Amino acid sequence: MNNLKTDPSKLKNEEMILNMGPQHPSMHGVLRLELVTDGETVKECIPHIGYLHRCFEKHAEALNYQQIIPFVDRMDYLSSMNNDHVFVMGVEKMLGIDQTIPKRVEYIRVLVCELNRIASHLIAIGTYGMDIGAVTPFFFCFKEREHILNLLEWASGARLLYNYIWIGGLFYDLPVGFEQRCSEFLTQFKPKMRELDELLTNNSIFISRTQNIGVLPLDVAINYGCSGPMLRGSGINYDLRRIDGYSVYPELDFEIPIGEGKMGTTGDCWDRFDVRVREISESIKIAEQCIERLTKELKRSPEFDPRAKLPKKLIPKAQEFYCRGEMPKGELGYYFIADGKSDKPFRCKARAASFSNLSVLPELAKGAMIADLIAILGSIDIVLGEVDR
Amino acid sequence: MNEKISHLIKESFGEQSVLSSDFSGLQGIIVVQTNLIADICLLLRNHPTCYFDYLSCLSGVDLGLEKNQFAVVYHLSSITLGYQITLKVIIDHPRDNPQLPIVPTVSQVWRTADWHEREAYDLLGIYFEGHPDLRRILCPDDWEGYALRKDYVAAESYGGLKINGEVKTNE
Numbered sequence: 001m002n003n004l005k006t007d008p009s010k011l012k013n014e015e016m017i018l019n020m021g022p023q024h025p026s027m028h029g030v031l032r033l034e035l036v037t038d039g040e041t042v043k044e045c046i047p048h049i050g051y052l053h054r055c056f057e058k059h060a061e062a063l064n065y066q067q068i069i070p071f072v073d074r075m076d077y078l079s080s081m082n083n084d085h086v087f088v089m090g091v092e093k094m095l096g097i098d099q100t101i102p103k104r105v106e107y108i109r110v111l112v113c114e115l116n117r118i119a120s121h122l123i124a125i126g127t128y129g130m131d132i133g134a135v136t137p138f139f140f141c142f143k144e145r146e147h148i149l150n151l152l153e154w155a156s157g158a159r160l161l162y163n164y165i166w167i168g169g170l171f172y173d174l175p176v177g178f179e180q181r182c183s184e185f186l187t188q189f190k191p192k193m194r195e196l197d198e199l200l201t202n203n204s205i206f207i208s209r210t211q212n213i214g215v216l217p218l219d220v221a222i223n224y225g226c227s228g229p230m231l232r233g234s235g236i237n238y239d240l241r242r243i244d245g246y247s248v249y250p251e252l253d254f255e256i257p258i259g260e261g262k263m264g265t266t267g268d269c270w271d272r273f274d275v276r277v278r279e280i281s282e283s284i285k286i287a288e289q290c291i292e293r294l295t296k297e298l299k300r301s302p303e304f305d306p307r308a309k310l311p312k313k314l315i316p317k318a319q320e321f322y323c324r325g326e327m328p329k330g331e332l333g334y335y336f337i338a339d340g341k342s343d344k345p346f347r348c349k350a351r352a353a354s355f356s357n358l359s360v361l362p363e364l365a366k367g368a369m370i371a372d373l374i375a376i377l378g379s380i381d382i383v384l385g386e387v388d389r
Numbered sequence: 390m391n392e393k394i395s396h397l398i399k400e401s402f403g404e405q406s407v408l409s410s411d412f413s414g415l416q417g418i419i420v421v422q423t424n425l426i427a428d429i430c431l432l433l434r435n436h437p438t439c440y441f442d443y444l445s446c447l448s449g450v451d452l453g454l455e456k457n458q459f460a461v462v463y464h465l466s467s468i469t470l471g472y473q474i475t476l477k478v479i480i481d482h483p484r485d486n487p488q489l490p491i492v493p494t495v496s497q498v499w500r501t502a503d504w505h506e507r508e509a510y511d512l513l514g515i516y517f518e519g520h521p522d523l524r525r526i527l528c529p530d531d532w533e534g535y536a537l538r539k540d541y542v543a544a545e546s547y548g549g550l551k552i553n554g555e556v557k558t559n560e
Contacts, residue, residue, distance in 0.1 A: 003530070005522075005524070049526060049527070050525075050526060050527040050528060050529070053527040053528065055536065057512070057537055058536055058537060061537075093415060094415075222442050222443055222468060223442075223499055223500050223501065224499075224500050224501050225443065225444055225445070225499065225500075225501030236468070238468055243471065319414050319415065320414070320416075320418070320462075320475075321414070321415050321416060322416060322445070322446060322464045322473075322475065324445060331445065333445055333446050333464070335446055335448050335462065335464065337450065346453075347448070347450050347451075349446065349448040351445060351446035351448075351464075355504065356501050356504070356505075359500075359501060359503065359504040360500075363500075388527060389527070
């Protein structure tokens with residue numbers, strides 16, 4: 001079977017082909033890396049993906065827009081809310097109803113998205129520590145993530161794949177008492193982040209494993225289409241929540257953390273990690289502002305119906321539209337072609353953040369040690385469900 | 390801005406390089422000549438008026454059985470200036486033609502196009518001329534056919550095994 005790209009007969013005497021993955025915990029799913037190594041040094045790294053390909057785009061052509069949402073959930077299964085939000089925004093824009101969505105619905109969407117962003121970053125941080133050899137932070141992160149999953153389960157009925165944000169509204173209003181419990185969680189969570197900083201971010205063993213490793217210069221990052229913490233870790237202030245200002249993000253006050261090269265070179269693994277840690281605190285800030293508005297001027301009332309604006313007929317005009325948004329991993333985009341006759345998209349292409357982020361790996365891996373390759377891969381924070389779709 | 394970009398392309402590559410353009414929708418679309426796409430992309434990336442340094446998305450499209458056309462759509466965005474534009478090339482390709490539709494690669498302009506083009510090749514069977522490493526990316530190497538084409542018939546077996554066995558109901 002020819003499953004290698006490298007020709008073994010052309011290898012030099014000291015070189016060796018090594019397969020990493022697909023089934024190994026540090027591959028973060030089912031990713032296979034074909035390495036050409038010289039001793040401990042990686043000469044070449046060729047990623048083989050597609051083990052989790054589930055034909056999302058083909059399915060999408062056979063389903064109507066509302067029915068696609070559960071499939072969208074399963075792309076990046078660690079941040080389903082964010083996937084849904086971008087998808088729903090795109091369809092609403094095409095239908096021309098994006099300005100009629102009630103403010104309370106928008107704030108609830110942003111609140112659950114930011115909670116989901118925190119959960120996703122907690123996994124990234126926890127598993128990254130585990131990759132490097134620090135096991136304790138993993139349990140710290142999963143304990144806190146559990147609280148978020150409980151909250152989201154309370155709202156939507158599911159723990160991971162929510163199908164909560166619908167085109168034109170929401171599945172249900174938040175349950176009574178959600179805001180209260182959510183703000184309680186955020187209050188107890190904030191000191192935990194400082195604990196995590198002491199345990200991992202400023203840990204000297206962790207720093208020496210990640211500083212100056214996998215340095216991604218800014219021009220390379222842009223050329224490879226990196227986005228999210230990958231791009232910001234290289235030191236550019238580029239966040240679509242700010243650039244496009246979609247949903248209610250322009251009304252909210254938050255900072256955009258960027259990599260500054262505090263522990264070495266700008267754009268190294270530590271910078272990318274640090275951007276994620278600081279993004280969690282920004283997400284807490286956003287969530288707190290959302291809760292404040294949801295309990296004051298946008299208070300729940302018995303008349304409020306999150307399904308009131310659901311369109312009866314879901315047939316957009318004939319057009320094409322590329323909708324993008326910021327999810328925890330980076331820029332998520334959907335390219336729709338609507339034919340104007342049916343409620344099914346003629347073509348629906350997903351531009352996944354992890355897919356483009358992963359494509360830079362061969363560039364970063366060249367000349368790295370095998371142990372550092374694990375550190376580099378972990379700092380990219382991929383979800384294979386999204387890479388393979 | 391859209392007109393400016395369209396004008397810039399016409400100025401550098403002649404009137405006939407832009408086949409049509411549509412700026413009435415939500416996003417501006419410029420349809421350009423297929424053989425010029427790589428040069429146009431390079432110009433738009435480097436030119437100081439637009440500076441499209443970021444390729445957001447590259448998608449292959451099968452435009453349907455009646456039209457017998459394929460399209461490749463490029464979503465460009467400029468991080469420096471904040472613009473977005475959509476470029477498009479359309480290739481006539483009758484279904485009975487055993488050859489694949491050919492488009493020049495832009496992977497030397499943006500490296501991110503490498504994987505996106507491999508995906509379009511894998512799922513739609515669009516051949517990107519000059520691509521450094523055009524292999525299937527999502528489907529297995531020995532997969533037959535191109536799944537996202539509108540006339541694709543789902544494979545019955547793969548690797549000697551039936552894909553969808555008989556569905557039996559509980560009786």
